[in-house]
Amino acid sequence: MEPHQKHVVGDGTTLHACHPCRRTTFYRIYAVVHTCGIVALMYHHAHSLLTRRSSTLITSLLLLSDIILAFMWATTTSLRLNPVHRSEYPERYSAKPEDFPKLDVFICTADPYKEPPMIVVNTALSVMAYDYPADKISVYVSDDGGSSLTMFALMEAAKFSKHWLPFCKKNNVQDRSPEIYFSKYSHPKDDDALNLKMMYEEMKSRVEHVVDSGKVKPEFITCDQFRGVFDLWTNKFTRHDHPTIIQVLQNSEVDMDDTKKYIMPNLIYVSREKSKGSQHHFKAGALNTLLRVSALMTNSPVILTIDCDMYSNDPTTPVRALCYLTDPKIKSGLGYVQFPQKFQGLNKNDIYACEYKRLFDLNMIGLDGLKGPGYLGTGCFFNRRVFYGSPSNLILPEIDELQPNRIADKPIKTQDILDLAHDVAGCNYECNTNWGSKIGFRYGSLVEDYYTGYRLQCEGWRSVFCSPQKPAFYGDAPNSLIDVVSQQKRWAIGLLEMGLSRYSPLTYGVKSIGLLVGLGYGHNAFWTFWFIPISVYGFLPQLAIIYGVSVLPNIYDLWFWLYIFLFFGAYAQDLLDFVLEGGSYRRWWNDQRMWLIRGFSTFFFGFIDFTLKTLNLSTHGFTLTSKVSDDEEQSKRYGQEIFDFGSSSHMFLPMTMAAIVNFLAFVWGIYGLFFWGDRLILELMLACFAVVNCYPIYEAMVLRKDHGKLPKNVSFLAGILTFVLFVLGYVFLK
Ligand SMILES: O=c1ccn([C@@H]2O[C@H](COP(=O)(O)OP(=O)(O)O[C@H]3O[C@H](CO)[C@@H](O)[C@H](O)[C@H]3O)[C@@H](O)[C@H]2O)c(=O)[nH]1
Numbered sequence: 001m002e003p004h005q006k007h008v009v010g011d012g013t014t015l016h017a018c019h020p021c022r023r024t025t026f027y028r029i030y031a032v033v034h035t036c037g038i039v040a041l042m043y044h045h046a047h048s049l050l051t052r053r054s055s056t057l058i059t060s061l062l063l064l065s066d067i068i069l070a071f072m073w074a075t076t077t078s079l080r081l082n083p084v085h086r087s088e089y090p091e092r093y094s095a096k097p098e099d100f101p102k103l104d105v106f107i108c109t110a111d112p113y114k115e116p117p118m119i120v121v122n123t124a125l126s127v128m129a130y131d132y133p134a135d136k137i138s139v140y141v142s143d144d145g146g147s148s149l150t151m152f153a154l155m156e157a158a159k160f161s162k163h164w165l166p167f168c169k170k171n172n173v174q175d176r177s178p179e180i181y182f183s184k185y186s187h188p189k190d191d192d193a194l195n196l197k198m199m200y201e202e203m204k205s206r207v208e209h210v211v212d213s214g215k216v217k218p219e220f221i222t223c224d225q226f227r228g229v230f231d232l233w234t235n236k237f238t239r240h241d242h243p244t245i246i247q248v249l250q251n252s253e254v255d256m257d258d259t260k261k262y263i264m265p266n267l268i269y270v271s272r273e274k275s276k277g278s279q280h281h282f283k284a285g286a287l288n289t290l291l292r293v294s295a296l297m298t299n300s301p302v303i304l305t306i307d308c309d310m311y312s313n314d315p316t317t318p319v320r321a322l323c324y325l326t327d328p329k330i331k332s333g334l335g336y337v338q339f340p341q342k343f344q345g346l347n348k349n350d351i352y353a354c355e356y357k358r359l360f361d362l363n364m365i366g367l368d369g370l371k372g373p374g375y376l377g378t379g380c381f382f383n384r385r386v387f388y389g390s391p392s393n394l395i396l397p398e399i400d401e402l403q404p405n406r407i408a409d410k411p412i413k414t415q416d417i418l419d420l421a422h423d424v425a426g427c428n429y430e431c432n433t434n435w436g437s438k439i440g441f442r443y444g445s446l447v448e449d450y451y452t453g454y455r456l457q458c459e460g461w462r463s464v465f466c467s468p469q470k471p472a473f474y475g476d477a478p479n480s481l482i483d484v485v486s487q488q489k490r491w492a493i494g495l496l497e498m499g500l501s502r503y504s505p506l507t508y509g510v511k512s513i514g515l516l517v518g519l520g521y522g523h524n525a526f527w528t529f530w531f532i533p534i535s536v537y538g539f540l541p542q543l544a545i546i547y548g549v550s551v552l553p554n555i556y557d558l559w560f561w562l563y564i565f566l567f568f569g570a571y572a573q574d575l576l577d578f579v580l581e582g583g584s585y586r587r588w589w590n591d592q593r594m595w596l597i598r599g600f601s602t603f604f605f606g607f608i609d610f611t612l613k614t615l616n617l618s619t620h621g622f623t624l625t626s627k628v629s630d631d632e633e634q635s636k637r638y639g640q641e642i643f644d645f646g647s648s649s650h651m652f653l654p655m656t657m658a659a660i661v662n663f664l665a666f667v668w669g670i671y672g673l674f675f676w677g678d679r680l681i682l683e684l685m686l687a688c689f690a691v692v693n694c695y696p697i698y699e700a701m702v703l704r705k706d707h708g709k710l711p712k713n714v715s716f717l718a719g720i721l722t723f724v725l726f727v728l729g730y731v732f733l734k
């Protein structure tokens with residue numbers, strides 16, 4: 001955290017303040033210097049190409065890699081030119097609770113086995129218990145799994161909330177996810193808390209029991225009111241083919257706690273209609289359904305979207321968001337307020353770099369200083385109006401009932417509202433409408449979040465990054481390598497879909513939001529291309545060592561120093577960014593290592609999958625990240641910061657090859673130092689750097705015996721492929 005953030009701002013009535021980072025001036029100067037370096041390097045390559053000083057193939061590969069590296073550097077730099085921090089002062093927010101705007105919360109879930117219903121329950125309870133007038137909160141849960149188990153769990157949640165919410169408010173509890181609260185205070189002292197803990201444990205065991213048995217048997221149902229609902233799950237019902245189910249599980253107009261002192265918020269279960277033949281657009285489709293259903297029922301001007309695993313960690317969060325969303329000076333053009341994604345349970349040095357500091361933090365503060373952060377899919381408060389055209393041009397939806405400015409004043413359980421709600425959740429409802437193209441969350445990319453935020457910004461909406469000291473939300477991050485690289489492969493594919501669409505940040509984006517923001521979005525949109533420079537520098541110089549030819553300048557060449565300068569300059573700046581934003585050195589090291597690993601897995605296979613899809617040779621879907629960790633040994637290994645390969649996957653092949661090639665090159669290069677002297681010093685330095693980075697792979701290949709080690713067949717296949725590579729290298733280099 002930078003020191004200037006502490007000072008008090010304004011006249012004591014401003015609700016928020018913005019502080020530019022102090023490093024900016026230095027960064028701008030450095031940007032000029034580094035650019036000169038890059039230009040010189042390009043000259044060097046062009047010169048070698050023209051004078052054919054070395055093989056054309058090698059120079060072209062190096063040139064291509066360096067062009068991509070330079071592009072990536074430029075995109076990162078565009079986000080370093082004006083990063084800002086913000087602070088807001090919720091204690092100064094003076095509106096009376098009855099004047100607070102209504103708030104709709106959207107929670108998405110999609111599979112009761114990968115996303116256990118108890119997780120959804122805790123997330124829902126944590127937001128229902130916000131420090132906010134309860135009659136103004138409506139929680140909508142979208143269940144793309146269409147699961148009676150999830151519905152059952154939420155029914156239980158509604159019942160439990162009548163005890164939980166009063167308890168939180170009376171005792172000013174800060175952890176409003178009961179799971180977190182009771183794991184922190186596992187031995188409550190007073191009777192109230194003890195009772196409640198028992199009640200929670202009982203609910204949990206009922207829900208888990210139902211999930212284990214896979215079916216809601218009549219004897220489990222304790223609320224007579226909802227008995228009939230489960231009949232909707234007939235024998236023909238499957239998750240990919242079923243009618244719409246909408247159930248109001250709690251209704252703020254009538255539901256109160258037992259003492260009749262506390263009003264309960266709305267809780268509504270929505271599972272949109274599914275059928276085999278129609279497009280569902282994954283999460284974006286689910287969110288658009290909620291947008292419509294909520295428009296009919298409550299039509300709140302403020303919408304919070306969260307993933308089912310992102311529980312609230314701070315009950316005052318909505319008021320923080322209101323500090324921006326209701327500020328008359330900015331509110332008319334403000335589309336959304338994004339909170340960072342933070343994760344619970346990361347190990348100390350975050351071996352898989354799941355904190356995503358660059359993605360979720362550094363890039364966001366960079367964008368915030370320009371035009372506002374992207375949308376991260378969760379932890380984001382929207383102005384409902386943002387989904388209906390640019391700030392100056394309202395695009396009306398096909399029916400009046402869905403208009404963003406309409407006041408929804410009928411009771412939510414009115415029959416015609418429920419009927420219409422079923423209608424708008426139908427799977428053919430969106431045909432021939434603007435949903436997904438001009439209205440609502442945008443379709444066309446697997447990362448609907450990032451893409452939607454970007455499109456909204458292109459329309460002229462501003463956004464704000466709100467990153468309070470106490471994290472507003474906590475979610476789950478994957479904790480085995482295969483989960484990490486698969487999640488990011490989905491992202492990489494979705495981002496490339498965005499990058500190569502007709503709304504590409506480099507063309508459309510630059511035109512509508514300016515060069516810097518366009519470039520900034522381009523950084524992620526073209527993520528996959530990292531695999532090119534990473535593979536070239538991960539294999540080519542190493543093969544060169546093996547065959548004793550040089551591909552990079554030697555130490556007596558002036559160009560040698562240019563390479564040294566660019567490498568260390570870029571790395572040092574990355575480290576500086578990371579540490580100045582509160583990261584540790586070890587986490588940074590792991591972050592850069594994961595970047596290399598992603599280069600050989602996520603980015604490479606993401607690119608291949610995208611290409612296959614484009615050629616219509618395969619399809620790709622939204623593979624959910626699993627939120628269950630019942631493998632105790634694996635969790636233990638994660639805690640000990642040991643890499644978990646475990647299952648055998650082709651994703652591990654290229655990185656294993658790189659590990660082998662670099663090791664051989666390093667050994668051969670050291671030996672060669674005595675033979676041919678320091679001619680190949682740059683190549684050797686690269687191999688050495690890679691070997692240090694590959695340490696966990698060597699360990700997993702040869703030293704470990706546990707279940708997380710690298711499967712033998714992967715090592716074996718990688719060995720064979722390495723041999724093939726050596727043969728190819730011989731053909732081209734010798
Ligand atoms: O068909 C689908 C698929 C997913 N989801 C929900 O989408 C959310 C995110 O899915 P998850 O498997 O957790 O993906 P992550 O990669 O962890 O999610 C990140 O990346 C996604 C885009 O790929 C964003 O939507 C998320 O907000 C962002 O946290 C979850 O709540 C799911 O229930 C649906 O509702 N319907």
Ligand SMILES: [Mn+2]
Nearest residue numbers: 307309476625
């Ligand atoms: Mn997730």
